[in-house]
Amino acid sequence: MKKWLSIVLALALCLTALAGCGPKTPPETTDGSKDTQAPPSQASGTEGAPAASELKFAVLAPITGNYAEFGKAFEVATKMAADEINAEGGVNGRPISLTVYDTKGDATESADIARQLVGQDDIMGVIGDFSSTACMADAPIFGDAGMVLLSPTASHSDFTPMNDYMFSIMGRTDDESRFFISSLVKDYKGADNIGIIYTNSDWGNQCNSSMMDQAAKDGLTVVADEPYTEGEIDFTNVLNKVKNQNPELLVLIMQTVDCANALNAIAQMGWDIDTVCQGASASQQVIELAGENAEGLCSTTSFFIDENVPREKEWLDKFVAGAGFTPTVHAAVAYDAVYIMAEAAKSCGDNVTREGIREGLANLGEYIGFTGPIEFDETGAIFRKVLIVQIENGTYVRRTDYNYGNQ
């Protein structure tokens, strides 16, 4: 009996370890079948396509971990785009195949997977990862191998200049942070003194330094500027520290789960403070986790789905059917990333190579994507306009009553 129990437990340990490691081993392909080692015709998103003609791309996404919501969004949105492209005949007649790898929101894990991918000659390019930190860890690996990494969301200004193979379509953090201070904090909220709490990551540090610069230019007083360790659960301590400086407005620089935890802690300690957040975007997860504590929170986002526009409503419904939750800008840019990658592959004609993909992206020109115009600058980044949204009655509402609101 004990032997059997030991065997069963040992097997369970192996299975869960495999599941936890994610698609370092058996990844998910566009049609939901498992493993790149499966016959290529089965891995294709288009039934009956010849195996040899497939164009393979990898998707790096945090399917598990703190950023799981975004990872799932990447997975669903990229699959939607790949299915649409394949239904239209693929790229120059070749169907595209995406393989999703779970990087767990961890830069080390992401870099490990990057090392595996550069050795797989049939993969022409990579879409991902989610965080700037992970992308910056991957950049030297892909750069040395001459393979494109097109991140839908990495926004750190140092990412794309790292080498010629790095591209991002999110817009730069420093641009958004400057807008955040000038338009949201000063113009829309009319605040004069603020307290800032920021996540101690590459992204968070850059947001913070850009905000500090802009605050100095705009004549704002920053009474507290406190970092916290990424993944922190207890915000009471840091909130008390900022509260002690008596700011008029609290600026949070953090992603969704942390933002929700901070809002809950603010309510629990009974602090009546107006709060704004860069990083929460228009995430439904903030509302789910913080409930009414999130009411009134303002944040910035570069894309906001308007349900009155038929194409956007159709896209939204399709995404929700696949993911089970409302998308943020992160899903929409992941969707665009597949189209842009396909566009670059199309420019290669019959001979698609990794270098050809890079050339195609660099010479893309202005591309009108689902999230708006996308045009890479010489570093591989793009500029995006940013919107202000606010949580009102449990849903996000776009705000336009500030100086640049209708532009």
Next chain:
Amino acid sequence: MEYILIQFVNGLCQGSIYALMAIGYASIVGVTGLVTFAYGEVMMIGAFAAYYTFQYFADQLLVGILASFAAAACMGFLVYKICYERFFDKPRHISLICTIGFSMLVKNLAQILFGANTKAMPSVIQNFFLDIGPVRINAVQLIIVATVIGLSGALYLLFNKTQAGIRLRAVNQSRQAAALVGINVKRTILFGNCLGCGIGGTAGMLLAIYYQSLSPTIGSTFGNKAFASAVAGGMTSIPWAAGGGVLIGVIENIGTAFLPNSYRDVFAFVFLFIVLLLRPEGLSKKEGIRP
């Protein structure tokens, strides 16, 4: 000065949570004589048991405490059967490694069963505030402190006024001697382990209520804090483990009043180093019982 006072009170509340975790940890180490690294996951299971109880059965704190205690105690039974039972006479690192493997198994299984996303813990405590001068204490903090004091009292009575408690203390002091006077050592260790895990599960539930969220990875961070608190207290002494937890909570909060919040864990673990350098046996006066 007011701010320091507020941080001190916050530290006491924070430390109470560490204390509750450390009490469970010290109970386990005290009776088994073995260090566990599956404690964080036991706490996580307790938190999820309470979460599903609140979701589907009753949103009452007492029911949650019972559910989390029972689920975590069952985990304690599994830990005992898999990681301890056959290794009491073997080198200690075998059971220790076994608990590390078990914790990985539970964490990954939890991600598969419960989902990897963070979940919102239902609010089962009606929040209110108690203002004492510049210090504001909320209902959750009060209930946590009350639960820690209540559980500590109950454990004191259990250990000192009941037959089961006397058996636990006897096994704590010497397994061989306990066996010689007719105590069923294995059964007593099993009971002690389940009891410690049950307390850990309750601590996990309170943590989830305090932070209003839970995820399968919640145990990792707090398991380390529980371990640090118990080590500071001397590993096997329940009152000193609780004291270690409170001290770590206070030191973290006072420390971050002067330095950036990112150094929070640094204060906790530097304090632990200092304690171990000055008193390798921990704050407890008992000597020679560290596993």
